Amino acid sequence: MANMSLKRNEMNVQDPNVRNKNFKEVALGYTEEQAIDEAKRCLNCKNKPCVGGCPVKIYIPDFIAKVAEGKFEEAYEIISKSSSLPAVCGRVCPQENQCEGKCVRGIKGESVAIGRLERFVADYHNANCKTWSEKTVKNGHRVAVIGSGPSGLACASDLVKMGYDVTIFEALHTAGGVLVYGIPEFRLPKAIVEKEIKGLEALGVEIKTNVVIGKTITIDELMDEMGYEAVFIGSGAGLPKFMNIKGEGLKGVYSANEFLTRMTLMKAYENDCDTPIMQAKRVAVVGGGNVAMDAARCAKRLGAEVYVVYRRGMEELPARHEEVEHAVEEGIIFKTLTNPIEILGYTNENDKRDIKNNTVCGMKCVEMELGEPDASGRRKPIIKQKSEFILDVDCVIMALGTSPNPLIKSTTEGLETHSWGGIIADENGKTSRKGVFAGGDAVTGAATVILAMGAGKASAKAIDEYIKTSKI
Numbered sequence: 001m002a003n004m005s006l007k008r009n010e011m012n013v014q015d016p017n018v019r020n021k022n023f024k025e026v027a028l029g030y031t032e033e034q035a036i037d038e039a040k041r042c043l044n045c046k047n048k049p050c051v052g053g054c055p056v057k058i059y060i061p062d063f064i065a066k067v068a069e070g071k072f073e074e075a076y077e078i079i080s081k082s083s084s085l086p087a088v089c090g091r092v093c094p095q096e097n098q099c100e101g102k103c104v105r106g107i108k109g110e111s112v113a114i115g116r117l118e119r120f121v122a123d124y125h126n127a128n129c130k131t132w133s134e135k136t137v138k139n140g141h142r143v144a145v146i147g148s149g150p151s152g153l154a155c156a157s158d159l160v161k162m163g164y165d166v167t168i169f170e171a172l173h174t175a176g177g178v179l180v181y182g183i184p185e186f187r188l189p190k191a192i193v194e195k196e197i198k199g200l201e202a203l204g205v206e207i208k209t210n211v212v213i214g215k216t217i218t219i220d221e222l223m224d225e226m227g228y229e230a231v232f233i234g235s236g237a238g239l240p241k242f243m244n245i246k247g248e249g250l251k252g253v254y255s256a257n258e259f260l261t262r263m264t265l266m267k268a269y270e271n272d273c274d275t276p277i278m279q280a281k282r283v284a285v286v287g288g289g290n291v292a293m294d295a296a297r298c299a300k301r302l303g304a305e306v307y308v309v310y311r312r313g314m315e316e317l318p319a320r321h322e323e324v325e326h327a328v329e330e331g332i333i334f335k336t337l338t339n340p341i342e343i344l345g346y347t348n349e350n351d352k353r354d355i356k357n358n359t360v361c362g363m364k365c366v367e368m369e370l371g372e373p374d375a376s377g378r379r380k381p382i383i384k385q386k387s388e389f390i391l392d393v394d395c396v397i398m399a400l401g402t403s404p405n406p407l408i409k410s411t412t413e414g415l416e417t418h419s420w421g422g423i424i425a426d427e428n429g430k431t432s433r434k435g436v437f438a439g440g441d442a443v444t445g446a447a448t449v450i451l452a453m454g455a456g457k458a459s460a461k462a463i464d465e466y467i468k469t470s471k472i
Contacts, residue, residue: 003040006109011116013326020300020330023185023269027091032070035120039067042112045104050114053102055454056154058082060099060114067117076125079118084157084200085150085179085453087126087192090119092183093450094320126195132202139163141467144228146213146408149177150449151440152234153200154456155463160203162464167228169211174265177236178441179449181265182257184294186301190264214407219415223435230435230463233423234456237402237441243286247343248398252278252360256287256295256399263298280304280395284363286340287399288312291446293323295397296332306332307391311339311368311381335391337368339381343396363391402446412436420445429459430466437463 012028013019019026030038042064050060059078066075079086095101095115103111143159145152148170156166174180179193201207211217213235222228240255242248259277262268266275283299285292288310300306308327310317313336317324328334344362367387370379404421416424416432422443429437439455441447 001040002043003037005041008041008110008113009034009038009116011113016326016329016331019186020297021303023301025189026186026326029123030116030120032072032124035067035072035117036070038113039064039117041105042068043104049102049104050099050112053099054082055098055450056082056457058099058118063121064112064114064117067121072121072124073129075121079121083118083453084154085196085449086118087122087196088150088179088188089450089453090115090117090122091188091192092448094448096321098450126192132199135202135204136161136163138165138204141165142167142228143230143232143463143467144169144222144226145232145234146219147171147177147234147236147440147442148175148197148207149179149234149236149440149452151236151442151452151456151459152177152232153197154453155232155234155439155460156205156456157200157203158457158460159463160200160205162460164464164467166204167206167208169213169217170207170209171212171235172265173209175207175209177234181261182291182294184260184264184298186297187294212407214411219408219412219433219436229467230437232429232456232459232463233408233431233436233438233442234440234452235405235408235442236452237404237422237446239403239405239421240398241400241402242398243340243400245340245342247345247360247363250343250345250358250360252280252395253343254395254397256285256291256397257402259295259397260291260298269298269302277302278395280393282393283307283395283397284309284335284340284391284393285397285399286310287401288317288319288336289399289401290319290323291401292397292399293319293327295399297327297330299395299397300330300332304395307335307393308332309335309338309340309363309365309391311337312370312378313337316370316378335365337370337381338365338391339368339383340365340396341388344390360394360396363393363396365389365391402441404442404445408442427458428462429455430462435466437466 044061063075063078100111142165145168240257268277283304285296342364367384368381371382374380414433423438425438429439437459440452
């Protein structure tokens with residue numbers, strides 16, 4: 001019997017005053033009963049608008065119908081035809097702007113909780129399936145994938161299923177890209193990422209870590225000397241941006257990339273960590289996106305008082321509503337309509353050994369107000385006159401976005417890029433260099449996991465066509 005409730009099933013979460021002191025996963029997932037009840041809210045629309053809103057085109061009503069019947073493993077099989085990382089996407093995708101945003105049930109009530117159901121199905125499979133898929137039969141062709149983040153993993157997954165001999169080259173010592181260095185444990189447990197990657201290895205994907213393309217090996221060497229017939233660049237966007245204001249070189253100023261890498265990949269919150277984080281008392285996180293929320297919530301868990309400093313208002317925050325809501329619940333203070341103009345530091349010219357010398361002691365800010373819309377369509381922030389004030393902090397984290405690392409561009413002949421560093425590629429990932437494809441953040445700049453996966457899948461299809469025909 002259909003569930004015509006206008007409200008979706010709520011998902012249990014840790015108490016805010018408990019979770020803001022630990023790194024365990026915040027959301028606890030659906031029970032079987034909750035999942036079945038939520039699945040029965042799906043109307044199985046004839047036109048399936050939710051599928052159109054999914055960048056990897058999961059057959060959403062089909063898998064939900066199986067959940068409603070209690071056939072969870074069959075539901076997983078349907079999802080896995082389109083997505084290589086369902087347990088990840090069910091947790092971190094902005095479903096509210098994609099599949100759920102197109103859901104017909106959302107017109108007069110709340111949309112079907114598609115993301116929560118995807119997460120449930122993937123977690124059920126991971127908990128109950130004890131065997132890996134068998135390796136595919138090889139077709140005799142070799143493809144190199146640069147980067148083991150979402151786009152690289154999606155591309156490699158589709159190619160290995162087509163029979164290609166696929167090798168992923170990862171610069172860090174652990175595979176997973178932004179999934180392991182950028183998203184905190186409390187949002188995406190690393191054991192989940194590890195299991196998803198082991199599934200790809202079981203299919204036959206080879207992963208080589210500690211290989212920096214452009215330094216250790218070049219793309220020319222991959223193709224001319226090592227025999228790879230095509231290369232996919234999914235190296236992400238890991239080059240942090242700063243404001244270029246006075247004081248950004250002080251001790252206690254981090255890029256969000258560095259801070260989150262120390263926290264998520266190196267586990268700086270553990271007592272025996274080899275890559276620690278300074279124990280700050282008051283932290284300012286500059287920015288308003290999901291990365292800023294992640295950094296702020298990590299800093300809170302280290303025991304600091306945390307401010308999110310953003311030059312527009314709460315309604316203009318680009319972060320997911322759920323992440324902002326969780327941050328507020330956890331006690332993070334939002335200083336909106338505020339912009340930094342200088343980071344202040346201790347100075348002691350008489351004693352260069354002073355441990356506080358050149359260390360953050362505050363941040364000078366100005367208040368803002370919103371004027372007319374700018375080129376992005378958002379109201380432009382304008383400085384209020386005579387509104388300067390000092391925010392008392394001893395650590396500043398800059399979460400202002402990232403751009404692609406220029407290393408691959410500078411070492412690859414004939415690879416065209418945008419002025420801001422992104423690789424120029426068409427909708428199928430084809431670049432100006434024959435046999436070289438690219439997708440994800442390396443092309444678009446920082447975006448979402450699911451959009452990167454969609455780009456990886458599109459490139460896999462184009463690579464298959466390229467190798468079969470020797471031209472696009």
